[in-house]
Amino acid sequence: MTISNDELAGLVEPTRAHKRVYIDPEVFELEMERIWGQAWIYIGHETQVPKAGDFFTTNINHKVPVVMVRDKNGAVHVLHNRCGHKGAKLVETRQGNARGAFRCAYHGWTFQHDGSILKIPNEKGYDNTGFDIKDPCNNMQKVAQQQSYRGFVFATLSPDAPDLETWLGGSKDCLDNLCDRAPEGEVEVAGGVLRYEHDCNWKHIMENLNDTMHPMVVHQSVVQSAQDYIDTLPPEAVKRRSEAEIILPFGGSYEDFEDSGITGFRYGHHYDGGKTSIHADYTVDPEYHAAMVKAYGEERTRDIYSFNTHNTCYYPSLTIKSAVQNIRVVRPVAVNKFVVETWSFRLKGAPDFMLQRTLLYSRLINSSASMVGPDDLEVYRRMQEGLESNASDWVEFHRQYGQDKDEGDRVVGGGTSDLDMRTQYAAWKAYMLQEAYV
Ligand code: FES
Ligand SMILES: [Fe+2]
Structure with a gap:
């Protein structure tokens, strides 16, 4: 029996989603047809x-x-x-x-x-x-x-989808920034792919990446262990260590993450950061900086660095890290299973150090053998298990509701707000009710 549009509409409210969106195989099949079958x-x-x-x-x-x-x-x-x-x-x-x-x-x-x-x-x-x-x-x-x-290939099963650039809207600034960080203005895939099977619903990862209320809790043990180890080292051994620069910001304060801000777009896209992010304080390699200044001049180079985002989610299938040059690709398998692939990119014209840092980031954070990604998977699994129970029907996303600022082509809010969740569920509803391209 097909779920009616009225029933679907009732599953998502402005500040909460019904647990069926994560656990019901019929809802999943409709998502495959109406979201994954319509979006780019x-x-x-x-x-x-x-x-x-x-x-x-x-x-x-x-x-x-x-x-x-x-x-x-x-x-x-x-x-x-x-x-x-x-x-x-x-x-x-x-x-x-x-x-x-x-x-x-x-x-x-x-x-x-x-x-x-x-x-x-x-x-x-x-x-x-x-x-x-x-x-x-x-x-x-x-x-x-x-x-x-800019080399990123998208496809859609819908003849009605608007052209790709319209669909990307203002969020394409993040794809531009990823490529502009190359002195030659282009990137290429390098260093292989990491595939990681997740035994939970595909939406958990899209909802996690700009959920800034979780890193200081879920990843606390990793950050603490890294800090404990660093404390045993002489200061000179720590300076400019990419591992330390990558891991420690996951333990940032609520205030740090609040400052990063969240920006949402039509069709469910969103990013965290812009002025600042957990990647903003990475050391700038002098050789890379020289290549950038030679290519773009001082002012433009500064502009490129200063647009510093954390994750950009192109709903529903892609998330990118412009400042780190890797991406994660999401592929649903069943209502409680998806695969995520991490691809890394070489900045054309940049010294090898930049690719090495990208690959290090992928290994430290995104791989199935990493220190951070498995923390997230553990909580996704727990959510999947908890949502199967009859304890309550709803998952809420009220944080800072009412404070989202409409700026025309985008909505902006505080970095710890649930604006990213509200953005995705507005798109979820529009796709599922087949109103996304109306
Ligand atoms: S050639 Fe017969 S199925 Fe492909
Ligand atoms: Fe996380």
């Missing part, structure tokens, strides 16, 4: 497929496999990963090079890198059958829309 979903970065025939496979939602591939003219395509013959998934490997064409493992139909059919074995059996090899329905199908922004 991050697929990958163009530098993951640098040469003709290079491909990368992923899923748009839990049921729609796609392949991102570069053709011989240099264009990048996002295609449904489905054979035009009898529907077999065509590309099984995560990434590789398809040289001349994709070849289906079942009956050997082949497809060019733009998805068009190339050849059918023993084709004469189709003579006088009404079959037309030129009919586009025999191709690997293109997704409804694909666009990229």
